[in-house]
Amino acid sequence: MTDTIRIAVAQTAITTDPATNGAAIHDAMRSAADQGARLVHFAEGALSGYAGADKPYYTGWDIDWAPVTEALHRTAALAAELGVWVAVGGNHRLTGGHRPHNSLWVIDDRGEPVDRYDKRLLSYAEVTGLYTPGDHVCAFEVDGFRFGCLICIEVNFPELWIEQRAAGVDCVLFSTYSEDPVFETIVRAHAAMHGYWVSIALPAQCAHVTPSAVIGPHGHPLRHARAGGSDVICVDLDRTDPALDVALHKAPAWRATARAGEVYAARRVTDPRSAGRTVL
Numbered sequence: 001m002t003d004t005i006r007i008a009v010a011q012t013a014i015t016t017d018p019a020t021n022g023a024a025i026h027d028a029m030r031s032a033a034d035q036g037a038r039l040v041h042f043a044e045g046a047l048s049g050y051a052g053a054d055k056p057y058y059t060g061w062d063i064d065w066a067p068v069t070e071a072l073h074r075t076a077a078l079a080a081e082l083g084v085w086v087a088v089g090g091n092h093r094l095t096g097g098h099r100p101h102n103s104l105w106v107i108d109d110r111g112e113p114v115d116r117y118d119k120r121l122l123s124y125a126e127v128t129g130l131y132t133p134g135d136h137v138c139a140f141e142v143d144g145f146r147f148g149c150l151i152c153i154e155v156n157f158p159e160l161w162i163e164q165r166a167a168g169v170d171c172v173l174f175s176t177y178s179e180d181p182v183f184e185t186i187v188r189a190h191a192a193m194h195g196y197w198v199s200i201a202l203p204a205q206c207a208h209v210t211p212s213a214v215i216g217p218h219g220h221p222l223r224h225a226r227a228g229g230s231d232v233i234c235v236d237l238d239r240t241d242p243a244l245d246v247a248l249h250k251a252p253a254w255r256a257t258a259r260a261g262e263v264y265a266a267r268r269v270t271d272p273r274s275a276g277r278t279v280l
Helices: 018-034 065-082 124-129 152-156 158-166 182-194 242-260
Strands: 004-011 039-041 085-092 101-107 113-118 139-142 145-151 171-175 197-201 213-215 221-224 231-238
Touching: 004 018, 004 197, 004 213, 018 039, 018 065, 018 085, 018 231, 065 085, 065 101, 085 145, 085 171, 101 145, 113 145, 145 152, 145 158, 152 182, 158 182, 171 182, 182 197, 182 213, 213 231, 221 231
Parallel strands: 004 039, 039 085, 145 171, 171 197
Antiparallel strands: 004 231, 085 101, 101 113, 139 145, 197 213, 213 221
16 A cells, blocks of 8 residues: 555536547646646536536437547546546436436546446436436545545535545545535535545636635645636645644544544443533
8 A cells, every 4th residue: 555646636627518628638637647646636527518507408318429428438548548547527328318427437547447426416406407316435446545536516415425434535536516615615624524635626617716626634725726727736645744644543543432432431420410410
């Protein structure tokens, strides 16, 4: 197991044209690889476009899937060429008249798809008219680091972030297409409570409000992308960083002990001043 891994967060402009999106994704992948990144993380809908505000005409089955598929295959081929892993957002086609998933495709450094995360807890608009909800947790390993995936409004459901801790992830890849600045505040709390890194990937057009970032397991930002336009930032996740010792090692161990409860049960006492809760 290695102690460090370099990841990249790509803040690309997202359009309704998969070919245009793909070109931006490929430029970002090359930049990340040049900086030594092993994994490149992209926003919700980065490849296909997002069905909501970015595709106002969308009804669930009128997407031209050919350019989406072509852009995805080109992305996989480039991942193999550059030797990097990719987690990239987009619409995943289902069969018949079923609406697609809102997904993160996970592609390894050989260009092979190893998993796909399908957003499970959708917004009202998504579940009633845009997407089919997913049904599984996605966690995968790169160079001894375990990564999990969550998407957009799933930031608001603490049980999903507890689930990530239970799955043993070191870093959550959180992709969104949102201009709500409170998302980063909530993410920072999740990171600090559970002691993992969180990568936040947003589109370039949202960055003027809340740019992409990597949050440390202590809940503090390690680096932000620029607040306007496209950008690629690289951050080393380092298990040996002294500044993260409490957050990574001491706090999680103590919280596990606290949740188990024995340390408290052994120290409780029978005392009238404890039992009499209305006694001043």
